[in-house]
Amino acid sequence: MPDVFTPAKRSEVMSRIRSTGNAATELRLVALMRAAGITGWRRHVQLSLGTTAMSVPPSSSASPAAPGKAKAGGKVKASAPTPATRPLRVRPDFIFRTQRVAVFVDGCFWHGCPRHATRPRQNRKFWDEKIARNRQRDLLVTRRLRQRGWTVLRLWECALTRQRQPRTLARLRRALEK
Template sequence: MTDVFTPAKRSEVMSRIRSTGNAATELRLASLLRAEKITGWRRHLSLTLPPSPPRSTRPAKTSQPLTPPAKAAAKAAAKAKTGTAASARRPRVRPDFVFRAQRVAVFVDGCFWHGCPRHGTRPRQNRKFWDEKIARNRARDRHVTRRLRQLGWTVLRLWECALTRQRQAHTLARVKRALGK
């Protein structure tokens, strides 16, 4: 059956759809944590990250003093060049599980959406799009993990497949080790 929307309209429609999370895998981990009597966690607690430091903090040298309008224009140009205007917003991250007291953030990554090396599959249709999409997801994961670690958090990234019966003992041991229990 052919699509009733143009590609541009379909893209607009799809961009408005928001995910509801990976509820089944998160509920599986929550039940494992409860069974092991691991407490102190909250689901989907929003953490605000400070903006990333700009790459270059040294202002450009000029030979003449700037007038106030020129100073504002130079400042705006510097922000646009270094990208600090976009990073001035305080980005938020919502780990699947947060242990605030121990400063541990746990993410449960889906094998498909995050490109699990064992179980990640790629659709045959529109392969280029999916390869780029999963690469962006993985790059965002690396960035978030790095920023949280810079702020003193311990970050655990668990694959969806790590919650199976065969691997759950190993997964729970990782969580306990991160919590210092």
């Protein structure tokens, strides 16, 4: 069945869909930590990391009027932060606030695991760029958190398999003991 939307409309519709996280993978880590008696963690706590200077092109729907100027009809619209000054907020999958440890569980596909990532055959350029942006953002977030005194632990989704769980638990314990 052909798509009922034009490619531009489909892109707009899909851009409004927000992720709810990788619940199954996170729940595996929850079960692993509970079985190991690791406590003191919280999920999805928002941390503010200042502003970002990521190079994001301005949207094409941006108004040509100067920020804060009156528009037709006399209304003043507050200007949104520009990409260069946009606040950078992050929600690690788990945080241990007292130890200042942030844990991210990165999906093998979405973050480009060197061992298990697959590349879609369709629209390969798009996906390569998407995963590269994800990795660039991960690097920025990790650096910012470390600058603020956090220990950052990034776990691959594949590190939660039964065979690799002991090594994953050892890494987590080492990070918590620092």
